[in-house]
Amino acid sequence: MEVLEAIASRRSIRKFLSTPVPHLLLEKILEAGTLAPSGKNAQPWDFTVLEGPAKERLLMVLEQAVAGFSEQGRPTGSAPYTIESLRQAPACIVVYNWRGNPQADHNGLHRYGFLVDVQSIGAAIQNMLLAAVELGLGSLWICDVLYAEREIAILLNRKEELVAVIAIGYAAEEPLARPRKSWREMTKWEGNAW
Ligand SMILES: Cc1cc2nc3c(=O)[nH]c(=O)nc-3n(C[C@H](O)[C@H](O)[C@H](O)COP(=O)(O)O)c2cc1C
Numbered sequence: 306m307e308v309l310e311a312i313a314s315r316r317s318i319r320k321f322l323s324t325p326v327p328h329l330l331l332e333k334i335l336e337a338g339t340l341a342p343s344g345k346n347a348q349p350w351d352f353t354v355l356e357g358p359a360k361e362r363l364l365m366v367l368e369q370a371v372a373g374f375s376e377q378g379r380p381t382g383s384a385p386y387t388i389e390s391l392r393q394a395p396a397c398i399v400v401y402n403w404r405g406n407p408q409a410d411h412n413g414l415h416r417y418g419f420l421v422d423v424q425s426i427g428a429a430i431q432n433m434l435l436a437a438v439e440l441g442l443g444s445l446w447i448c449d450v451l452y453a454e455r456e457i458a459i460l461l462n463r464k465e466e467l468v469a470v471i472a473i474g475y476a477a478e479e480p481l482a483r484p485r486k487s488w489r490e491m492t493k494w495e496g497n498a499w
Pocket of ligand 1: 315316317318319383386387390445446447448449450482483
């Protein structure tokens with residue numbers, strides 16, 4: 306029941322207090338991530354926690370990359386707003402797929418392995434978001450960092466595949482639930498279930 310409550314009460318938090326997040330809580334969140342299921346138990350995730358100046362450097366390369374997109378007249382979607390949320394969060398967790406190669410062609414056999422690993426990492430991220438709820442913390446799952454995929458690779462000296470960043474901190478807002486399609490609309494029952 307408590308898990309269902311955490312699932313129902315989780316929100317994407319985009320405004321954070323500056324209060325630092327105790328490392329003990331970050332450790333619990335990271336452990337929750339590693340308890341996720343993964344294809345063949347490959348555990349394809351790894352995590353880098355950034356705070357203070359390290360987080361500022363990430364923010365700087367992201368801002369520069371997004372500004373570069375704008376200058377070229379390319380769409381930047383929600384990225385400018387995401388940057389403001391990430392700026393407020395006292396900590397963030399960079400999530401990599403250590404089995405992933407950003408140069409790889411994700412077709413054919415590669416596609417199967419890629420999909421399995423990305424699902425596994427999605428499960429780890431969701432575990433971390435739910436752990437944050439339990440610990441009284443807010444979080445934001447961020448993929449807009451992919452605008453700066455190459456720049457972040459250089460910054461963190463990584464050759465593997467960047468998946469996402471999770472911004473974490475104490476929430477400074479209580480957003481209403483975003484709308485959802487009902488499970489009835491999205492589900493077919495077949496056979497003799499009823
Ligand atoms: C894979 C993924 C990527 C996301 N990337 C971003 C992002 O870059 N910036 C952002 O503000 N929100 C991001 N979100 C949050 C979604 O916008 C949010 O989950 C959705 O609007 C539903 O709102 P809720 O999380 O409050 O239920 C992302 C969520 C997921 C699952």
